[in-house]
Amino acid sequence: MSRTEAIEAYKIAHKRGIKTYRDDVEHGRYPYPKVLDEILDGRPIAGRIEIGICTLPIDRIEGIVNAGRRTAFSTDFMPLLDMDSEFGVKWVALCEAHLSEGIRDPIRCFEYYGTFYVQEGNKRLSVLRAFDAPTVTASVLRIVPAYSDDPETRQYYEFLEFYHLSHMYAIRFSKPGQYKKLIAELGFEPDTVWSDKDRQRVQSAFTLFCESIKRWTLPEGMTASDAFLAWLSAYTLDDLKSMTEEQLLASLKTSTAAPNAGVSVATETAPSGKGMLTRIYDAMFLPTHLYTAFIHEYSPETSPWVRAHEVGRTYVEQALDDRVKTRSYVVDAQHSADALFEQAIADGAQVVFATTASLIANCRRAAAAHPNVKILNCSVDMPYPGMRTYYSRIYESKFLAGVIAGACSHSDRIGYVAAAPTYGVPASINAFALGARLVNPRAVVKLRWSCVESDPFAALVKDGVDVISNHELFAPEKPQPPYGLVRIREDGTLEALAAPYWNWGAFYEKLLSDILTGHWEDERANGSRAAVNYWWGLKSGVIGITYADKLAEGVKTLANVLKQSIIDGRLDPFRRVMSDQDGIVRNDGERWLSPEEILHMDWLSDTVEGEIPPFSSILPISQGIVRLIGVYRDAIPPVKDGPIL
Numbered sequence: 001m002s003r004t005e006a007i008e009a010y011k012i013a014h015k016r017g018i019k020t021y022r023d024d025v026e027h028g029r030y031p032y033p034k035v036l037d038e039i040l041d042g043r044p045i046a047g048r049i050e051i052g053i054c055t056l057p058i059d060r061i062e063g064i065v066n067a068g069r070r071t072a073f074s075t076d077f078m079p080l081l082d083m084d085s086e087f088g089v090k091w092v093a094l095c096e097a098h099l100s101e102g103i104r105d106p107i108r109c110f111e112y113y114g115t116f117y118v119q120e121g122n123k124r125l126s127v128l129r130a131f132d133a134p135t136v137t138a139s140v141l142r143i144v145p146a147y148s149d150d151p152e153t154r155q156y157y158e159f160l161e162f163y164h165l166s167h168m169y170a171i172r173f174s175k176p177g178q179y180k181k182l183i184a185e186l187g188f189e190p191d192t193v194w195s196d197k198d199r200q201r202v203q204s205a206f207t208l209f210c211e212s213i214k215r216w217t218l219p220e221g222m223t224a225s226d227a228f229l230a231w232l233s234a235y236t237l238d239d240l241k242s243m244t245e246e247q248l249l250a251s252l253k254t255s256t257a258a259p260n261a262g263v264s265v266a267t268e269t270a271p272s273g274k275g276m277l278t279r280i281y282d283a284m285f286l287p288t289h290l291y292t293a294f295i296h297e298y299s300p301e302t303s304p305w306v307r308a309h310e311v312g313r314t315y316v317e318q319a320l321d322d323r324v325k326t327r328s329y330v331v332d333a334q335h336s337a338d339a340l341f342e343q344a345i346a347d348g349a350q351v352v353f354a355t356t357a358s359l360i361a362n363c364r365r366a367a368a369a370h371p372n373v374k375i376l377n378c379s380v381d382m383p384y385p386g387m388r389t390y391y392s393r394i395y396e397s398k399f400l401a402g403v404i405a406g407a408c409s410h411s412d413r414i415g416y417v418a419a420a421p422t423y424g425v426p427a428s429i430n431a432f433a434l435g436a437r438l439v440n441p442r443a444v445v446k447l448r449w450s451c452v453e454s455d456p457f458a459a460l461v462k463d464g465v466d467v468i469s470n471h472e473l474f475a476p477e478k479p480q481p482p483y484g485l486v487r488i489r490e491d492g493t494l495e496a497l498a499a500p501y502w503n504w505g506a507f508y509e510k511l512l513s514d515i516l517t518g519h520w521e522d523e524r525a526n527g528s529r530a531a532v533n534y535w536w537g538l539k540s541g542v543i544g545i546t547y548a549d550k551l552a553e554g555v556k557t558l559a560n561v562l563k564q565s566i567i568d569g570r571l572d573p574f575r576r577v578m579s580d581q582d583g584i585v586r587n588d589g590e591r592w593l594s595p596e597e598i599l600h601m602d603w604l605s606d607t608v609e610g611e612i613p614p615f616s617s618i619l620p621i622s623q624g625i626v627r628l629i630g631v632y633r634d635a636i637p638p639v640k641d642g643p644i645l
Helices: 001-026 036-040 088-100 122-130 151-168 176-185 196-212 224-232 238-243 245-255 275-283 302-319 338-347 356-367 395-408 424-438 456-464 504-517 519-524 553-567 593-600 620-631
Strands: 044-059 063-064 107-112 115-119 137-145 263-266 290-298 324-330 351-354 374-377 388-392 414-420 442-447 466-469 485-488 494-502 532-534 541-549 576-580 586-588
Touching: 001 088, 001 122, 036 063, 088 122, 107 122, 115 122, 115 137, 115 374, 122 137, 137 151, 151 176, 151 196, 196 224, 196 245, 224 245, 224 456, 245 356, 263 593, 275 356, 290 302, 290 338, 290 504, 302 324, 302 504, 324 338, 338 351, 338 356, 351 356, 351 504, 356 374, 356 620, 388 504, 395 414, 395 424, 395 466, 395 485, 395 494, 395 541, 395 553, 414 424, 414 456, 424 442, 442 456, 456 466, 504 519, 504 532, 541 553
Parallel strands: 063 115, 107 137, 263 532, 290 324, 290 351, 351 374, 374 388, 388 532, 414 442, 414 466
Antiparallel strands: 044 137, 107 115, 466 485, 485 494, 494 541, 576 586
């Protein structure tokens, strides 16, 4: 019987090969396996290393070592020759042996840049591929390319370091830096050599992952390895074991970002007008009431940031009257963030706001498990399409503070205390400096970071500045020295001038109103895989600036005129001639910078004295937030958070 099955298998494989061949020819592709000898011709080689017997992903074998027999196979190693040829007879005999006892002898392969080329055993490989075998046993010789700064070569050398520790070929990333992140996500120390048990567990988990996602079309530019790493940033291998295939697919679709999908930055609040038919539809299907949960990482009593969000929560409940009911949940020793998400949703929450960026992984998991619940995280530039993020363009208020600082400084030396080099912070620093220069062309801004030193304010006072921009207020209040913008009097006391502030109540009122009126669904209907980030500014009322009572009326008037110009869209702090500290012209004065350019600024204006601190100098208490939304987060060495194996 196996002979008949083997003949039938050849017929099917031959048809597959002819189909692949014709498809390649039709699309202008080379229709045979690649030839390593031709690829290596003239390329510098650093050495050859015998790796030994390995289990290889069968789809990573893309060619043959030399040109002999190349025309016998299609690019997927299906047979092209007739069955009555010598080749066909041998293929059928080998297939018959495979059906009766299996192919056990390893093939011989050369590996170059992580791709494999068969030297011996191409018919064995063809038979295994005809039966869709996922792996093949092979004796491997590695050909190591000479090192260069070419991105492909640098990435391959990263793989060599990873292979030295893991002895795994299956995982292959599309961009540099990912292997170290994988090692950290798996809970290994950077230089730990994996045991056989470690390797088997990761290999089996990755194989299960790849099998489970076959029904999901990977976003363009993403490999299965990329998806695996992105998924591990919110889940563990134990989660993979306990998930159904449907649950895994849901977690991927909602919480794994496409490499090139990006983030859709919503800089304006939704329009208010709708047509008659839309209003009728909304009346039938939109919610009339919303139960909204707020999940806080810290208690309002210990965190001014959380306290401001709580003020916003109580405000929105009053502003939207009986249409919105809210409840807050605080993470503590007895209640994990994941448990609180589940509790809030079990309590009936239709919308959940997580008020700190460090809860992003919990948001991703909740969004995957509860796709009908609207999940939002207070952060920026998080590319996960199953949830949304929100922040504000505080740089607009900082620009106005810079104008006031430039007008009020007597020494032309102005201090600025920045929190941490996260997305949007360099824009705030630059906007402040440009505001100061707008009214005082001699002004110089001296920069210090609270994520680097314990008392940057005192350090600036010692530097001889007479006006300091300290951290903004988290709620709309009167300036409270040392926060906001202050002047150092001759006797050393502090005089309040103004203070940029956040107004979370205004944000929550507008966002929840958008949900009630259907604008949330309007944004979802655009069909993009890009995540949505609300990044509203002065026009929305979610940020502002408050003035001290004694601030000169002329300065107040100037600031208000500029504020209204920003609100009306007639003024942009960055639409002017500006250069960075290296003398590179960043704008010629004619161009409107895009929201993405402003949000991702990682440079400082030439009017600023100071630098963006390297990650190594940042205090441990601030490293977590910089890892999440730091302007150089992709270059930060990964951290081991604990074993998940």
